[in-house]
Amino acid sequence: MGPVLNGLIKLQEVESRLRGVKQKLARTRRGLTLQENQLRNIQNTLESKKDEAKLIRNKIDKIELEMQIRDEALKKRQEELNNAKNNKEYSALLTEINVNKADNSKKENELLELMAALENEQEESKQIESQIEKQSQKIEQVREQVNVKAKDIQESLSKLQNEWDEASRGIPNEVLELFRRLSDNYDGEALAYVDSTGGKRRNYTCGGCFMSLTNETVNQLLSNDDIIRCPSCSRIVVLHQDKED
Ligand SMILES: [Zn+2]
Numbered sequence: 001m002g003p004v005l006n007g008l009i010k011l012q013e014v015e016s017r018l019r020g021v022k023q024k025l026a027r028t029r030r031g032l033t034l035q036e037n038q039l040r041n042i043q044n045t046l047e048s049k050k051d052e053a054k055l056i057r058n059k060i061d062k063i064e065l066e067m068q069i070r071d072e073a074l075k076k077r078q079e080e081l082n083n084a085k086n087n088k089e090y091s092a093l094l095t096e097i098n099v100n101k102a103d104n105s106k107k108e109n110e111l112l113e114l115m116a117a118l119e120n121e122q123e124e125s126k127q128i129e130s131q132i133e134k135q136s137q138k139i140e141q142v143r144e145q146v147n148v149k150a151k152d153i154q155e156s157l158s159k160l161q162n163e164w165d166e167a168s169r170g171i172p173n174e175v176l177e178l179f180r181r182l183s184d185n186y187d188g189e190a191l192a193y194v195d196s197t198g199g200k201r202r203n204y205t206c207g208g209c210f211m212s213l214t215n216e217t218v219n220q221l222l223s224n225d226d227i228i229r230c231p232s233c234s235r236i237v238v239l240h241q242d243k244e245d
Helices: 003-082 087-168 173-185 215-223
Strands: 191-197 203-206 236-238
Touching: 003 087, 003 173, 003 191, 003 236, 173 236, 191 215, 203 215, 215 236
Parallel strands: 191 236
Antiparallel strands: 191 203
């Protein structure tokens, strides 16, 4: 191995720290997003409570109007009853009046139930509004904490980015491209170390995917600074540092 492969080993070490810090930043921000989602859920619940209340309100208005019309009709029938010309007319009017009264008393019960339901919805809405208030305050606190943390993390990120740039110097562009692509595929592990087992006749395997590697691969790595990729997982294979001595 030579400067390119050794440079890649250093680069992978920086890359792995860089990814760790980026994940930390994402985790930190996710904390805030979770709280914001929770707030949105509570707000949605409030909206549906308000819609429900509006529906009940409409039903109440409709029943009240119906009852008003029926009351006016009743008043009229009552007058007609007082001026009834004969028994037949009188009893017909009386029947009509009684039916209307019974209807109104049924509606009255319905109205009472609806009003109780409306009051219930309004009470629940009030509770939800106070939850929203609390959750909003909590979010402000979390946002401040997250901003402070994120600023620290951003600082270490830019330091690490400098380290990365430094470590990547001297590595050819096409190798860097490959390194980046493999890093994305393997979550920061573009390189795989060659592992060996056995006595005199050693068996070599890729530390990334555990598939066999040939003696030629190992010899080539020992004597050259070539990019050799594992035939199975296509990571760039390198030797453990102590193997070089
Ligand atoms: Zn492999």
